[in-house]
Amino acid sequence: MKNICAILFIFVSNWVVAQTVSVLVEAESFDEKGGWVVDQQFIPSMGSPYLLAHGMGESVENAKTTVEFPESGRYWFWVRTKDWIPSRPETPGTFKIVFDGEEYSETFGVNEGWQWVQSGRVRVDNSKQLKIELKDETGFEGRCDAIYFSKDKDDYPPFELEEMTTWRKEKLGIPPPENAGDFDLVVVGGGLAGCGAAVAAARHGLKVALINDRPVLGGNASKEIRVHTEGLEFYTIVQELSTEHYPNGDAGAIAATDTIEMVVRAEKNISVFPNTRAYTVHKEGNKITSVDCFNTHTHKEIRFEAPLFVDATGDGWIGYWAGAEVRMGRESRDEFGESLAPEKGDGMTMGNSILWNSVEVEKEEDRARPEDKLEVGWQEVPWAMDVAKDYEATRGEWFWEYGLLMNTIYDAEEIRDHIFRAIYGNWYNVKQDSENANLRLKWIAYVAGKRESRRIMGDYVLKESDVVNRPDFEDGFVEEVRAIDIHYPRGGKYDFLTEAQFTKIEQYKIPYRCLYSKDIDNLFMAGRCFSATHVGLGSPRVMHTTTQMGVVVGYAAAVCKEKNNCSPRDVYKYHLDTMRERLDKIKSGAEFEH
Secondary structure (H helix, E strand, O other): OHHHHHHHHHHHHHHHHHHOOEEEEEHHHOOEOOOOEEEOOOHHHHOOOEEEEEOOOOOOOOEEEEEEOOOOEEEEEEEEEOEOOOOOOOOOOOEEEEEOOEEOOOOEOOOEOOEEEEEEEEEEOOOOEEEEEEEEOOOEEEEEEEEEEEOOOOOOOOOOHHHHHHHHHHHHOOOOOEEEEEOOEEEEOOEHHHHHHHHHHHHOOOOEEEEOOOOOOEHHHOOOOOOOOOOOOOOHHHHHHOOOOOOOOOOHHHHHHHHHHHHHHOOOOEEEEOOEEEEEEEEEOOEEEEEEEEEOOOOOEEEEEOOEEEEOOOOOHHHHHHOOOEEOOEOOHHHHOOOOOOOOOEOOOOOEEOOEEEEEOOOHHHOOOOOOOOOOOOOOOHHHHHHHOOOOOOEEOOOEEEOOOOOOOOOHHHHHHHHHHHHHHHHHHHOOOHHHOOEEEEEEOOOOEEOOOOEEOEOOOEOHHHHHHOOOOOOOOEEEOOOEEEEEEOOOOOOOEEEEEEEOOOOEEEOHHHHEEOOOOOEEEOOOOOOEOHHHHOOOOOHHHHHHHHHHHHHHHHHHHHOOOOOHHHHHHHOHHHHHHHHHHHHOOOOOOO
16 A cells, blocks of 8 residues: 555656746846846845846847757746836836747736736747747836746746745756855955955955956946046055046946956956855854855856955945944934934935936937937836926936935835936936937936945944044044035935035044954955944045055955964054055055065
């Protein structure tokens, strides 16, 4: 009887497996992206990178791929997508799916929130291959995360993020993380703070891994965001990585990105890992032992082990995952005695910005693209007008900023999309004027420039009095003179605009003690996630200053290695003279010996 039951169980199990043959296709892994772009900014809130049809109102070229199936036959399929303006009856970001050259009838991108939308069935022929294309219909930010195929109609993909993450790995057959190699220092974050840390450490002989979740280095200075650098160019490495003072959003950022890449990649001791996103850390006691990451295009996982780590993520992810104390929002006036702080603390931060610009096309023959139409009007965008209202501008500056009263990490997609609506509605207004007939949209960022989110607490917390009263810190290796610059909603009918409150100061110092975690023994911070109050962040959050931070922690990491693998805190306790001597050399412009 037991044998009969066992045979029956095997038969039933095999039957179930046969009925649940399935394939998961991640959109960001498509062989050809066409005009779609990989967007990885919102993984914390929605769980995955996705493809975005960022066409500025013109449909983008199809994304294409060919998928191998385990067997032929008919498959049910689900598409994970969303309507990015569910509050409006119009749906701007729609797309179709093309299977083996035939367009499927259903329109996607019309569902509220990120969901798996169950569609019909598609046939996979005896070749066991299926050619898939994403066909953008509007050019207005349609988005596709993944397509799931199953022979079982009831094989619904999971909805909860944690469960879905595990499910994705199983469906994609992702093996455990591979070891990335031997490193003395792992820097997570490829903005200028992370680049400064990597270059400084590498020039002192450390083997460095520089992990960046975007395809290019530079962070806010990169060609994807295009903010010019500001602040004191206090060290030669800062000067090497700085940009010209071009207008924000200017194409000059393209050349600046090339320069940043050249400076970093010229260092033989730096291994750069682009499109690589950290997602967790491992610890022993109060020390991080490794950081796990995955490739945002292939989902391949990789593990980075080292005695020292730098959190240059901006959002303080490494410290947060490691259990370090973090802050986000505004402290109360009394906590640190700050006159610029509110009476009661709250969650307000400075917001995120999307830069954009336009160009005048003089003559019909000067058009760079067929879509550069010389016309007065522009297509109606009713889904954008309740945000833009009657506002008119021909470029977006820093004050196109939103999300100050939201969470700039977990609400980041909603924040970015709100500014998209402001831009497109504004452009409709601009194009109603006959004087603007020759204007066309030239460039709109889809990666937001951030100013503030989490801050990791160190042995010292920079506050207003430190910036205003300028104490002579013995470990004050970072210096700045830029005004305290704190942003607030402008008020009135345009909620996507802000204003800045400036408090003039004189040159002050930032202690090294603000650049390592008080809780995690081997974690440095560089960039806007360093140890400061909301007000204390107002001046030093710009890129020359944060690059200085990177340089200082890169040098400190070298001292840690030289002094029997001591901790970042030990550098402050016992080796300040060594730090000062080395930093003074590059501060004075002395040539560094490679």
